[in-house]
Amino acid sequence: MRLYRLLIVDDEPYTVDGLYEFLQEADLPEIEMYKAYSAEEALQRLDRAKFDLVISDIRMPGMNGLQLQKKIKARWPACRVIFLTGINDADYVREALREGSADYLLKTEGDEPILAAIRKAIGELERELMNERVLTMAEARLREALPALRNDWFRRLLQYGIEENGLSQTKLDELECPLQAKLPVLLIVGRVDRWPTVLSATDRSLLMYAIENVVQEHFEPIASQWIAVDESYFTLLAQPRTRVESEEGGLDGPDDSPRWERAVRFAQGALDTVQTACARLLKLSVSVVCGREPIDWVDLTERSSSMRNALVVGVGDGNSMMLLNGGSAGERATRERDEAAAARRKERFGNALENGDSIAAREALEDWFQGAETYPLYVEAYYAAANRLLRLANRWGVSERPGAGFRLEELMNIRAHPSREEAILFLQETADRLIRDKRATQQDRAHCIVDKVNRIIRERMQEDVSLTALADAVYLNPTYLSMLYKQVTGANISEIIVQLRLERAKELLADSRYKIHEVAAAIGFDNAGYFARFFRKHAGVGPQEYRNQSSV
Incomplete structure (x- = not known):
C-alpha cells in the first residue's frame, strides 16, 4: 500500500492538535499528516503538494468547509474529504455528499467513526487505481496514441x-x-x-x-x-x-x-x-x-x-x-542488408550501456564484430563502438574524474591493439568500467542524499520534517525520495525521524537544565502531553522517569 497524505483543517487549534495526536498513535496505514488552522492555510498546503485525504470542519470564518471542498476538487479531483463538524444539519449533509464528500461525521460521535471513515476512504482510493473508469480512460488514451x-x-x-x-x-x-x-x-x-x-x-x-x-x-x-x-x-x-x-486452408x-x-x-x-x-x-x-x-x-x-x-x-x-x-x-541489396544488421547491433550495444547491463554490452560487441568480416568493416565497427563509449564517458563525466581508468589514447587508436580479439576485449573492458563507474556514482549520490536528509532532520527537528519538506530540500519527488531512502537504508524515513527525535530527546533529558516542555519543543512537538506519550511508546518509560534514571 502506498503512502497517503492527510490534512486536518479546523479553525479551533485544540481540535486540530488533538486529532493530529490521536491519529499519529492510531493503527492506520502509512500516512503523512499535516495541520492547517484555516481554510486559507489549507489551500496554501494544497497548492504545494498533492493530498489524498482532508478532514475538515464545515463552519469556519472566511471560507467554510463546503467552499474549501470545491477548491480541493478543482486542485486534486481524487482527494477524499471527510467533514468532522458539530453541525447536525440535514441540508449541510446533503450538500456535502452531493459535492463528493467521502463522509460526514459529528464531533460528538467519538474516535472510532473517524478511523473507520479514514480506512474507508483509503480503501476507495486503492480500488480506484484499478477500477473500470481508470482502465477505460487508459484505453481511450491508448487509442489516441495508437496512430503514433x-x-x-x-x-x-x-x-x-x-x-x-x-x-x-x-x-x-x-x-x-x-x-x-x-x-x-x-x-x-x-x-x-x-x-x-x-x-x-x-x-x-x-x-x-x-x-x-x-x-x-x-x-x-x-x-x-x-x-x-x-x-x-x-x-x-x-x-x-x-x-x-486456398484449398489447403492457407491464405x-x-x-x-x-x-x-x-x-x-x-x-x-x-x-x-x-x-x-x-x-x-x-x-x-x-x-x-x-x-x-x-x-x-x-x-x-x-x-x-x-x-x-x-x-x-x-x-x-x-x-x-x-x-x-x-x-x-545483388551486391547492393547484400550491402544494405549488412548495414541494417550493423545498425541493429549498434543499437543493442548502446541500449545495453544505457541500461547498465555489462553482460548484454559484451554480447552485443561480440555479435557486432562477427558481422565485420573485412578489415574496412572491422575498422568501421571499432571506431563506431569507441565513439559511442567516448560520448557516454563525456556525458557521464567519467573521463574528467581522477583515477577513472579511462584510457582515451588507446580507445581512439585501433593500432594500439595488436589483434582483433584484443581490440574487442579492450572495448568490453572499457564498457565494464564505464558501467561500474556510473553505478558507483549513482550509489554515491544516493548516499549523499540520505546523509543530507538525516542532517536536515537533525538540524530542523523543531520545524517541518515531513516527507514533502524533506523532498523539497533535496529536489526530489516525495514518493521517489521515500523509495530511494528505503533502498539505501532499509528503513522508512518516518522510522528514522522517530529514531533521531528519540535520540535527541534522550540527550536533552539527560541535561537537567531543560524542562520537559522545552525538550518537547526542541524536537518538534507543540504539546508536552503528546511528547510524553510518544516518548513512552518508543522508550518504554516516560520522560521524567528516563531523566530520573539517567541522573542516578
Whole structure:
C-alpha cells in the first residue's frame, strides 16, 4: 500500500492538535499528516503538494468547509474529504455528499467513526487505481496514441526488419492495421521533392498529414498502411483487400497473379492521381517509386532502402517522378542488408550501456564484430563502438574524474591493439568500467542524499520534517525520495525521524537544565502531553522517569 497524505483543517487549534495526536498513535496505514488552522492555510498546503485525504470542519470564518471542498476538487479531483463538524444539519449533509464528500461525521460521535471513515476512504482510493473508469480512460488514451505507436512500429520495421520487431497477425490487429501478415506486400516509397523555405517544422508536419489523407482517400479500394519515415519521405504498404482461402486452408499468396496485377495497376494509377492532387491542392511536388510486384515482409528493409536511393539519384530534374522498381537483388541489396544488421547491433550495444547491463554490452560487441568480416568493416565497427563509449564517458563525466581508468589514447587508436580479439576485449573492458563507474556514482549520490536528509532532520527537528519538506530540500519527488531512502537504508524515513527525535530527546533529558516542555519543543512537538506519550511508546518509560534514571 502506498503512502497517503492527510490534512486536518479546523479553525479551533485544540481540535486540530488533538486529532493530529490521536491519529499519529492510531493503527492506520502509512500516512503523512499535516495541520492547517484555516481554510486559507489549507489551500496554501494544497497548492504545494498533492493530498489524498482532508478532514475538515464545515463552519469556519472566511471560507467554510463546503467552499474549501470545491477548491480541493478543482486542485486534486481524487482527494477524499471527510467533514468532522458539530453541525447536525440535514441540508449541510446533503450538500456535502452531493459535492463528493467521502463522509460526514459529528464531533460528538467519538474516535472510532473517524478511523473507520479514514480506512474507508483509503480503501476507495486503492480500488480506484484499478477500477473500470481508470482502465477505460487508459484505453481511450491508448487509442489516441495508437496512430503514433503504429507509425513508430512500422518505421522500426522498415529500419531493422521483422527479426528485430517481430511480425504476427496479432500484432497487426493490435495496431489496427488492415494488412495481413501471411500475405506479401506491395512497397511504395514517396518523397516531398522540395519544401518551400518559408514553412516551419509544424507547417511541414501538417502538410505531410494532408498528403497522408490524400493517399488514404485514393487507396481506399485496397488495404494500405501509411508510414511517415521522416520530414520528407513516406512509405506505403499495400495488399488486395479481399482475403481468399486456398484449398489447403492457407491464405492466398503472390502466385495469385490476377489479383496482384490488378492491385499493382491500381496503385500506379492512384499514385498518379495523388501526385496531381498534391500539386494542385497543396502546391507540393511529390515523387514516388512503386514496386512492380509484391515482396515478402522479410525483404522490406533492403528493398525500401534501395527504392529510397532510386529517388535520391532520380531521373530528369528529380521533381514529380514516377518510378517503377523491380527490386533487384545483388551486391547492393547484400550491402544494405549488412548495414541494417550493423545498425541493429549498434543499437543493442548502446541500449545495453544505457541500461547498465555489462553482460548484454559484451554480447552485443561480440555479435557486432562477427558481422565485420573485412578489415574496412572491422575498422568501421571499432571506431563506431569507441565513439559511442567516448560520448557516454563525456556525458557521464567519467573521463574528467581522477583515477577513472579511462584510457582515451588507446580507445581512439585501433593500432594500439595488436589483434582483433584484443581490440574487442579492450572495448568490453572499457564498457565494464564505464558501467561500474556510473553505478558507483549513482550509489554515491544516493548516499549523499540520505546523509543530507538525516542532517536536515537533525538540524530542523523543531520545524517541518515531513516527507514533502524533506523532498523539497533535496529536489526530489516525495514518493521517489521515500523509495530511494528505503533502498539505501532499509528503513522508512518516518522510522528514522522517530529514531533521531528519540535520540535527541534522550540527550536533552539527560541535561537537567531543560524542562520537559522545552525538550518537547526542541524536537518538534507543540504539546508536552503528546511528547510524553510518544516518548513512552518508543522508550518504554516516560520522560521524567528516563531523566530520573539517567541522573542516578
